[in-house]
Amino acid sequence: MIVSVRSVRKRFGNFYAVDGMEMGVPPGVIYGLLGPNGAGKTTTIRMILGIFLPDEGAIDVFGHPLDDRARDRIGYLPEERGLYRKMKVRDLLMFFARSHGLGQKAAAERVNGWLERVELPHVARKKVEELSKGMQQKIQLISTILHEPELLILDEPFSGLDPINLQLMKDIFLELHNRGTTVIFSTHNMEEAEKMCNSICLINKGRVVVEGDLHHVKESYGHSSILIDASGPLEFLKKLDYVAEAELYENYAEVRLQDGQASGRLLEDLVRQPGLTIRKFEQVAPTLRNIFIERVKGDSHEN
């Protein structure tokens, strides 16, 4: 595991922002930390980075408790972004590159290379405060990845970006992913996460709701629905013992199976049913949003 979070709790006053968190980020994944606002995403990220110390539990990064060597291998883009406004762009980027252990020469090469890449070599000698907001976002992004981190941690990376920078951000971060960088990013936007991640962790009220490979999570936790487009008698669907719920319409039915039931069985029963014309049989994967809502509801029922 690149990052492992074990039984971690963090209290602010009398409130547990993170309350028994268990997380494991395997190498090379794009790991989405998902949850509503206030679920504990930023607090978890800050503890992984050593900005906050956990009250209980332990966190390992690259297999050890966080140290300066590990910090050199991490790139972090916080939700609240900021740069030294009075510094010249080049000096600022050099500062970040060197503070991650790059030598003067290597740092200069990287800085020049990245400024070329984002088409901003002409601002190198300007002060940050003289740049437009979009340019500042690019500089901030570069400052995060200059040292080619093995682990990239992004807190709500897509919020507040203009469309051009949003695309640039996604390109760069997929490019790094293809080169083997592990990416952890937090978001409250489930649709976004479904498109980008291959591993997810859904959290709520400081606890993990569901964690794991995206497809696996969808299969095992989501109740996928089956859409049946057919004419003929469909009432029998409600009587099948493995069906949890069936909504019937004139030429159409939406069926939800009970946990652990394979859809094949339903198809077999449909085929055996006399007088039925089946035009379409489709299994619809559950959305993360649905899984989340379902699981969180389930949680509150248990409590």
Add this chain to the structure above:
Amino acid sequence: MKTRTWEIIRREYLERVTKKSFWIGTVLMPVLMLAMLFVPGLLMQVSLDKELRIAVIDRSGKVFEPLKDNLKNAQAEASNDEPSPFIIERREAGADLEATLAGIKQEIGNKKLEGCLIVGPDFDAEDNFHYFGRNVNNLTVIRGLQGGLNPIVVADRLTRNKIDAPPEKIREWIRRVELVTFQVAAGGDSKKSNLGSSIFITFTFVMILYVSLLVYGIANLRGILEEKTTRIMEVLLANFTAKQIMTGKLIGIGLVGLTQMLVYSLTGGVIAAYGAVTAAAMSPELAEGLAAINPMSLVYFVIFFVLGYFIFSAMFLAIGSLCSTEEDAQNMQGPVIMLLVIPMVSTMFFISNPDSLIAVIISLIPVFTPMVMMMRILVQTPPLWQILLSIVLSVAFMVGLMWAVAKIFRIGVLMYGKRPSVKEIIHWFKAA
């Protein structure tokens, strides 16, 4: 750890030293200090040039003429080619003094006269000499008139006691005693030292110490505040530990302060070597005072600057880390600034009573040690054990303070919005 702290030091130092404003400040500061020394003198001369028309009602009949002579002579003695600013004109008391005075007051009010001196008949009476003036705080007028009147009164007393002498003799007889002072150091060595010059040197050093502790302490506060308000702090905290940020900032800005002092002493040295003669001519006290500085004092100055810098900057850093806005910071920095202002405004007391029990005690209190012990050393070298004790206490205090500030800093830098209460801060100590 080393290289990371070094990166912070490097950034803090270079960002400041390569700024135009740093060099402007570095050049302006000595200019301002010199101006503070010379401008009052120049201003006094400017006011001397003015015409001071004064009416004299001489009811004794013995004062007017000699006063006129004395005022003229005083100007000549001050080795000034300009004529005396005093123009005195005789007025008669008339039948009704009050009425005459009322008329004169009108003239003073209309600025036709600077003032009016009324001399009573009895020189030995307590309230024989009255002065009505437009500005009774004008020392040129008051001192000038007193100086002119004194020999007249003394001569009159002598005459009444059957001692006759010409006015020049009397002036010579009543000349004030000047003490030639020698500063004796702990070892028994003594140096000729003018009272004025040692006060002057002490004030200069204390002023430099005060200004630089304040300026660089607040630079620390503002630095942290900037990092908080621009939200860069979180990026920094992911790259560095809070301790690295704090240490780097303190050392980086401290080095800027030392650089500035180095520039001062180099330029000061060059000026002293190049224009020592000119300096001596311009201000003999300055030249004498500089010659009287004990080289050991300079070593202590550096020690106390460094100690004071760390103590005060750590406090300012803590404040910076607790605040989220300029206004917050301004409110909270007041008490810390007071700790610097109190010894500053009491300089005269410590110069006059460097050995008093209260001075000894205060100079051993770590927050006051840098300034007060420095004053004591400059005026009269205290026993070595007191100096060493004050250094040891300050260092111990500094270490404890750093420990506490590190804790506050660590939690404070990520707090935004409401300023934490004292209760919350105490809670952090338990938690962290």
